[in-house]
Amino acid sequence: TSNAADTDVQTPAVTGASEKSLVVYCGAGLREPMEKIADAFKEKEGILIKYTYGGSAQLLSQIELLQEGDVYMPGARAYIESAAKKGFIDDSRDVVYHVLAIATKKGNPKDIRTLKDLTKEGVKVGIGEPEGNAVGKASKSVLTKNGLWEDIQDNIAVRSGTVNELLVYLNMDQVDAVIIWEDLLDTEKMDVVDIPVEEGFVKVVPVGKLTFSEQPDDAMKFVEFVASDDGKALYRECGFETYPSDKYENL
Amino acid sequence: MNNFERFDLVKIITTFFVLLLTGFIVALLLLVVTHPAPGAIVQALMTEEIQFAIYLSLLTSITSTFLCIIVGVPAAYALARYDFWGKTLVNMIVDIPLALPPLVAGVGLLLFFGTTAFGDFLESIGLVFVFTPLGIIIAQFFVNLPFMLRIMRSTFEGINPRYEYVAQTLGCTPIQAICQVVLPMSVNGFFAGAVITWAKGIGEFGAALILAGATRMKTETLPISLFLNMSCGELEMAISAATILIAISVVSLYIFEKYGGSAKF
Amino acid sequence: MNNFERFDLVKIITTFFVLLLTGFIVALLLLVVTHPAPGAIVQALMTEEIQFAIYLSLLTSITSTFLCIIVGVPAAYALARYDFWGKTLVNMIVDIPLALPPLVAGVGLLLFFGTTAFGDFLESIGLVFVFTPLGIIIAQFFVNLPFMLRIMRSTFEGINPRYEYVAQTLGCTPIQAICQVVLPMSVNGFFAGAVITWAKGIGEFGAALILAGATRMKTETLPISLFLNMSCGELEMAISAATILIAISVVSLYIFEKYGGSAKF
Amino acid sequence: MIQINNLSKDLGEFKLRDISLEVKEGEYLVIIGPTGAGKTILLETLAGIYPPDKGSITFDGNDITALPPRERNISMVYQDFMLFPHMNVEKNIGFGLKNKKASPDEIKKRVDEITKIFGINHLLHRYPCTLSGGEKQRAAICRAVLMDPVMLLLDEPLSALDSQTRDKLRIELKKFHGMFKTTIIHITHNYEEVFSLADRVALMNAGEILQVGSPDDLFERPASEFIARFVGIENIYGGTCVEDGTFSVQVSGVTIECDSSCIHKKDANPKLCIRSENITISKEPVAEKGLNTLPCEILDITDKGSFVKITADVGFILNSVMMKRSFLSEGLKSGDRAYACFESGSVHIFG
Amino acid sequence: MIQINNLSKDLGEFKLRDISLEVKEGEYLVIIGPTGAGKTILLETLAGIYPPDKGSITFDGNDITALPPRERNISMVYQDFMLFPHMNVEKNIGFGLKNKKASPDEIKKRVDEITKIFGINHLLHRYPCTLSGGEKQRAAICRAVLMDPVMLLLDEPLSALDSQTRDKLRIELKKFHGMFKTTIIHITHNYEEVFSLADRVALMNAGEILQVGSPDDLFERPASEFIARFVGIENIYGGTCVEDGTFSVQVSGVTIECDSSCIHKKDANPKLCIRSENITISKEPVAEKGLNTLPCEILDITDKGSFVKITADVGFILNSVMMKRSFLSEGLKSGDRAYACFESGSVHIFG
Ligand SMILES: Nc1ncnc2c1ncn2[C@@H]1O[C@H](COP(=O)(O)OP(=O)(O)OP(=O)(O)O)[C@@H](O)[C@H]1O
Ligand SMILES: Nc1ncnc2c1ncn2[C@@H]1O[C@H](COP(=O)(O)OP(=O)(O)OP(=O)(O)O)[C@@H](O)[C@H]1O
Ligand code: MOO
Numbered sequence A: 001t002s003n004a005a006d007t008d009v010q011t012p013a014v015t016g017a018s019e020k021s022l023v024v025y026c027g028a029g030l031r032e033p034m035e036k037i038a039d040a041f042k043e044k045e046g047i048l049i050k051y052t053y054g055g056s057a058q059l060l061s062q063i064e065l066l067q068e069g070d071v072y073m074p075g076a077r078a079y080i081e082s083a084a085k086k087g088f089i090d091d092s093r094d095v096v097y098h099v100l101a102i103a104t105k106k107g108n109p110k111d112i113r114t115l116k117d118l119t120k121e122g123v124k125v126g127i128g129e130p131e132g133n134a135v136g137k138a139s140k141s142v143l144t145k146n147g148l149w150e151d152i153q154d155n156i157a158v159r160s161g162t163v164n165e166l167l168v169y170l171n172m173d174q175v176d177a178v179i180i181w182e183d184l185l186d187t188e189k190m191d192v193v194d195i196p197v198e199e200g201f202v203k204v205v206p207v208g209k210l211t212f213s214e215q216p217d218d219a220m221k222f223v224e225f226v227a228s229d230d231g232k233a234l235y236r237e238c239g240f241e242t243y244p245s246d247k248y249e250n251l
Numbered sequence B, C: 001m002n003n004f005e006r007f008d009l010v011k012i013i014t015t016f017f018v019l020l021l022t023g024f025i026v027a028l029l030l031l032v033v034t035h036p037a038p039g040a041i042v043q044a045l046m047t048e049e050i051q052f053a054i055y056l057s058l059l060t061s062i063t064s065t066f067l068c069i070i071v072g073v074p075a076a077y078a079l080a081r082y083d084f085w086g087k088t089l090v091n092m093i094v095d096i097p098l099a100l101p102p103l104v105a106g107v108g109l110l111l112f113f114g115t116t117a118f119g120d121f122l123e124s125i126g127l128v129f130v131f132t133p134l135g136i137i138i139a140q141f142f143v144n145l146p147f148m149l150r151i152m153r154s155t156f157e158g159i160n161p162r163y164e165y166v167a168q169t170l171g172c173t174p175i176q177a178i179c180q181v182v183l184p185m186s187v188n189g190f191f192a193g194a195v196i197t198w199a200k201g202i203g204e205f206g207a208a209l210i211l212a213g214a215t216r217m218k219t220e221t222l223p224i225s226l227f228l229n230m231s232c233g234e235l236e237m238a239i240s241a242a243t244i245l246i247a248i249s250v251v252s253l254y255i256f257e258k259y260g261g262s263a264k265f
Numbered sequence D, E: 001m002i003q004i005n006n007l008s009k010d011l012g013e014f015k016l017r018d019i020s021l022e023v024k025e026g027e028y029l030v031i032i033g034p035t036g037a038g039k040t041i042l043l044e045t046l047a048g049i050y051p052p053d054k055g056s057i058t059f060d061g062n063d064i065t066a067l068p069p070r071e072r073n074i075s076m077v078y079q080d081f082m083l084f085p086h087m088n089v090e091k092n093i094g095f096g097l098k099n100k101k102a103s104p105d106e107i108k109k110r111v112d113e114i115t116k117i118f119g120i121n122h123l124l125h126r127y128p129c130t131l132s133g134g135e136k137q138r139a140a141i142c143r144a145v146l147m148d149p150v151m152l153l154l155d156e157p158l159s160a161l162d163s164q165t166r167d168k169l170r171i172e173l174k175k176f177h178g179m180f181k182t183t184i185i186h187i188t189h190n191y192e193e194v195f196s197l198a199d200r201v202a203l204m205n206a207g208e209i210l211q212v213g214s215p216d217d218l219f220e221r222p223a224s225e226f227i228a229r230f231v232g233i234e235n236i237y238g239g240t241c242v243e244d245g246t247f248s249v250q251v252s253g254v255t256i257e258c259d260s261s262c263i264h265k266k267d268a269n270p271k272l273c274i275r276s277e278n279i280t281i282s283k284e285p286v287a288e289k290g291l292n293t294l295p296c297e298i299l300d301i302t303d304k305g306s307f308v309k310i311t312a313d314v315g316f317i318l319n320s321v322m323m324k325r326s327f328l329s330e331g332l333k334s335g336d337r338a339y340a341c342f343e344s345g346s347v348h349i350f351g
C-alpha cells in the first residue's frame, strides 16, 4: 500500500561519541546496495554509517539548511555538480549507472511496449517527482527528449517522492506502469519494458564528500570504499552496471 | 499582608506560565510571517503554483466541511437524542479519528479505496480517491469529522427536547420541529463546528499525503505545497504557504472561540 | 400510528448515519490491522528499527506529555481562576496550536530554534532541537499543549474556588489548598488530558518531520517510521507501525472517554 | 370531555401504570405529587409525545390515542417556558398558526388580540432572552392558547417565577380560565395554586394516580397515610376503638371524638390524622359540643414569623399551628399546662 | 468580640461599602438581604479570603485585618457543603487538625467526639457523594467546629435541604449554639431561621448594611420602605397628620390610631406600614381601647390552604392574613361588608 510523496529527511547532528560514525545522505533508490556497503565498511573500518534516504534534490536542500554531515550520494551527477557549485562538495567519485526502464504490472495487461505507449489513453503512469529526485528528473528528460512530456501529463497518476514508492504503487495496483531505475526491478512481481539506449537516458551516480565533514579522513575513506572494486562488486550483486562501462561508454 | 502576598505568589507563578506560553506562540508565528523578504510573499502569491494550492485547498476543505456537516449533523443528533444498544461503544468509535495519527488514517483510507472490492466499484463508477483531489477531500472528511460531530453532539445535548415537543404540539411534524426549532437554535455550535472543521481541513497533511500523494499542481494543497517546497529547497515558497495557513488558522480560531469557544470538541 | 412512524423515520435516518460512520471507521481499522500476513507484524516487531521507533516514540511522547503537564497545569489554573487584562486574547493565543497545521508549527519551531539568537544560545548550552529527538519532543509539546490546557482549564473552572477558601480557613496556605484539594479533585480531567496529550504526541508527524527530520534510527518515531518505510517500499514494516499506532490510539481514546469524555478540549 | 382509560407506558427506568382519569369540559384539574412521580410524562403522553403501550385516550368519545401531537389540538406550557430563543415574541406566539398555514394578516390580528388580553402587546418585537420571567410565561401561555386548544396542559407554569409575579400570574390564570372555560390540566408543587385554581386535584406517585377529588378532600380527608404526609399533615396516629359503633377512638389511651361519619367496630385499629391548623391551644378549656378539649403540656414553641408552631403533649404528641398574634395573646410558654382544642369534624380516619 | 469598622472592598462589578458591625461573643447574628447584596462576600472578607481595601476587623481588640485565613481561626460552612469529594467523612472532618499537625490519635479522638454529638459517627468511612443532604451538612459543620473557631460563619447552611431536614437541622443548630456558645454569623433567606435562631438580624443590600436589630425590630419596625417590602409587609401607605402631637395619621382620609410613640407634627407626611398578619377581619365591630376598627368591603379572598388572604377596602386597600378556620367561622365572603381590626401598636411609622 502506499504512497508518500517526497521523502523528507533531514539529518543527524552526529551523536555517539563512543563509536565513530558517518552521516550519509543517500538517494532512496540506492538503498539496497548501500545497506550492504555500510555493513562491509563497518566490518572493515569499524565506522558506523548512518543513512538519510530521500529524493536527491530534497537531500540537497537539507544539506543546505543544516550545513552538516559527511557524504552525499544522490541519484545523478547533476546534483553533485550543483552541490559542488554551492561549495558543499570538495571531492567525488563516479560509481555506477542508473538506467531508466518501464515496469508494468505482471502480464503487462495494458500492452505497453514502448515509451510512447505510456501516452495511450487509460494508462495510469507513476513517475518520480521531477524536481525532487533523480528518477523523476531523468524521466522528464527522457520524455521531453522523445517529445512525449506534454502528451503523458494526463496519464500521470502520481509523482512520488522517491523511486521506491513507485514500486509500492505498482504492486498495489494503483498505477499501470512506472518509470524507475532498471536496478530496482523485481521480475517476479512485474514485467519490464526496456527503453532502448538511444531513446533512453543513462545517469552516472557519483558519491561526494561534504565540505562540512568533521571527520574528513573517514568520510573520504568511505567515498573511496564505495567507488572501490569491493564496493562496486556489491553494487553488481544488486543488479547495477558499474562505472565505467563499455555499454554506456559514449554517454 | 502575609496571606495576600502568598496568594499573589500562586497568581504570579501561574500567570507567568501563561505569558511565557503566549509569548512563545506569538514569537513563532511572527518569525514565520516576517521571515520572507518584503514582497516575496506577494511574489509567491502570484505564482501559478501557490494560486493552484490556494484554490485546491479552498475547494477540498469547503467540500469536506460540507460532507462533515451532511454526515455529522444527523449523526450528532442521533447520538444526542436516542439511546440504543451499544451507544457507548459507538460514541467511542466515532471519536477514534481524533486520536488516530493522520498518517494511519491515510493508510487505512488507501487500503479501503485502493484494495477492496468496494473501492474497485467506486472506481468503476468514476469515483477515484487514490492520488486525486477526491482523496484529499475524503482524507479531510475522515480526520476532521469528529470535530463537527462532537461539537454538534454537545450542542444538541444542550437543547432541551421539550422545544421539539412544544413545536410538535404547535403543528410541526418531527422533521419540521428539527428544522424550524432545533437547527436554528444550534446555529452557534454549528458555525463553530463548521469553522474549526474547515480550518483543520485546510491544514490536513498526513492523511492526504498518504492517500492523495504529493503531486505538484495536482494534489498540491497549501500544506502539501509547504512540504514540497521545503523538500526542494524553495524556502520562500514554503513560508508563503505557511503564512497563508497561519492567517487562515488565526482567523478561524477567532471565529471559533467567539461562537463556540465553550463547546466541547 | 402516523406520528410514531414519522418520528421513527427521523430516528432511523439519523441512526443510519451513525452506523454508516461507525462501520466505515471500523472497516478502515480492520483493513490496516489485518493487512500484513499473519506473523509479519511479530517479525516487524522484532526488527531493531521498529523497536527503536517504539522506544523513541515512548520516550518522546512521555517526555512531551510531562512537559505539557508542567506548563499546562499552572497555565490552565491561571486562566481558570484569575482575570487579567487581555485574558480573552491570551485564551485565544494559547489555543492557536490547535488550529495551526502541524507543518506550519514545524516551520515556526525550525525558524525559532534554527535561526534566532535564542536558538543559538540553547545550542551553545547543548540543547539542540533541530534534527534531534529533542526536536520531536518540543514539536509534540507545542502541537499538543492546547489539549492539556483546555481540558485542565475546563476542569479547574468546574471546581468551585470555595473549596480552596474552605481549605484555607482550615489551615492551608494557598499552595497547600491547591495541592491538597484542587489537584486531587481534578484527577479525572488530569488523567484524561494526559492520556489524550500522550496519544496525540505518539501520533505527531507534521511538526516533528519538519523540525526533527525523518532520519532512520535517529529521529524515527512510529509515524516517521511509517512514513520512511512507505518511501522505501517496505509496506509490511509501515503497516506494522500503523498497527501499533492504532492499538495505542484506541486504548488511549477508551481511557480518555472513560475519564474525561465530557471534558471540553 | 377527555377520558383516559388504563393508560400505561414503560420508559425503561420509569413506568406510567394504568392511569384512568376523566377531565370534564371546562374543568380545571390540578395534579400534585412528589418529584419523579411521572406528572410531566403523563402530560406529555396526553399531548402525544410518547405513544402509550396500553390504554386509550378519547376526546368527546373519539379515540385520539394514535394521533400525532400536531393533530390533537392539545397545547402545552412548560415550567421553563420553552419559548424559541431565535424568534421574537410575535413569531413565537404566531408559530402554531403559521404551521396551520394561516395568512400573515390573520396571524397578526390574532396575535394582537391575545397579547392584548395578557398585557404583553408591547413586547411583540422583543426576543425571549430580554423578557422577565413573568413576561416569558405570559408569552408561552399566549402561544399555547392561540391554537384554540381543546385542552391546555400546564407543567408547573408558575414555579420558575418569583413569589410576587407568581401571585399575579395565578390570578390572571384564574381570570383567563373564567373567561374562556378552556379545559386545563395544571401540575404544581405549590398548594396555594391548588386551592385557588383547582376544581379537582389528582395526586400521583410512582406512575400511579392515588386520589382524585376536591382540594379539601385531599388536604383534609386524604385517602392514605402517604397522601396525608404528602399534603403536610403532621398529626397522624394509630388508634383503637374500645366500643362498637361509637364516634370515638383512643390514641395512647386518650379518647378522641370523631365525626358522625366515623363509626367503627370494636377492636378496629384505624389510622387517623388531624391538621395542625385545625388545632388551637388555649389557656382555658373550651366546652362546646363536637369539640375535643384535651389537657396538655406545651413542649416547644417555634416562632415562624407570623405563625407559631406549638408542640404539645396530650398523652401523645400533637402539633398545632396558630397565628402568632392569637397565640401570644394567650400568654403561654414552653412547659405550661394548657388545652388543645379541635372539632370532631377535623379528625379524619383512613385505611 | 468581633468588631468590623468601615470595611470596604471593591471587586470590580461589586463593592462592599463601609460596613461596620459588632458581634458579641457567643452571639448568634443572622444576615438577610436580597441576592447579590454581598452577604457571602462579607463573610468571605471576614474569613480572610479577600483583603479589604479599607477598614479593619478586630477580634477582642487585636487587629486581624491582615492575617491570612489559616491564622484567623474563623471557620466557614457554605450552602453547598464544600466537602472535599476525594476524602471520606473522617478525613474531611479531620482536615483542619491535620493541617495543624495534630497526631493521628488525637485527630481520631476529636473527630469521634464531634461526630457523636452530631450523630454522624456511623458515616466516618463514607464518601461525601454517598451522603444525604442533611448528613453532608452535619459533616460540614463538624469540620468547621472541630477547629474550635472563635467565630463560625454559616452561608445559607440550610438552603439546599428539603424542608423536613431543614427543620431538624435548624433545631440541632440551635442546640449546638446553646451548648457551645460559639459566636455565629448565619446568612439566610428563610425567615423561620431568623425567628428561631437569631439574637440579632442584620439586613444588607447593595454592599451596605441597612438595619441591625432584633428579629421583631426588623419585621415589625423596619427602618425604611425598602426593608418593609423586603420583610414581606404588604400594607404600606403614605399618611398625613392633621393635628399636632396626636397619635393618629390619616391615610386616604381614614384616620388610624398609632402607638403612643408615634407623635407627629401637623402636616408631616409619614410613611406607615401594617403587617397583614396583624389585621383581623370580623363581621362585627370590636370596640376596644387601642384597637383600630375600620368598616370595610371585602374585595377578594384567596384560599392558601391553611390560611386565607383577604383583600379589603377601608377607603384604601388593606391586606389581611388569617387562619382559614377562624375566617371561615365568620362566614364572610367576597363583597360583604365587615370590619378590619388592628391594634394601634401594629401601625409602624418610618421615614
Ligand atoms: N424520556 C424518558 N425516558 C425514561 N425515563 C424518563 C424520561 N423522562 C423522564 N423520565 C423519568 O421518569 C420519571 C418521572 O419523570 P417526570 O418528569 O414525569 O416526573 P415529575 O412527576 O414531572 O417530576 P417533577 O415534579 O420533578 O417535575 C423520572 O424518574 C424521570 O427520570
Ligand atoms: N470574586 C468576585 N469578584 C467580583 N464580583 C463578585 C465576586 N464574587 C461575587 N461577586 C459579585 O458580587 C455580588 C455579591 O455577591 P454575593 O455572593 O456576596 O451575594 P449574596 O448576597 O451572597 O447573594 P446570594 O443571596 O445570592 O448568595 C454579586 O453580584 C456577585 O456577582
Ligand atoms: O534515488 Mo532517487 O533520488 O529516489 O531517484
Ligand SMILES: [Mg+2]
Binding pocket: D039, D040, D041, D155
Ligand atoms: Mg415535571
Ligand SMILES: [Mg+2]
Binding pocket: E039, E040, E041, E155
Ligand atoms: Mg451568597
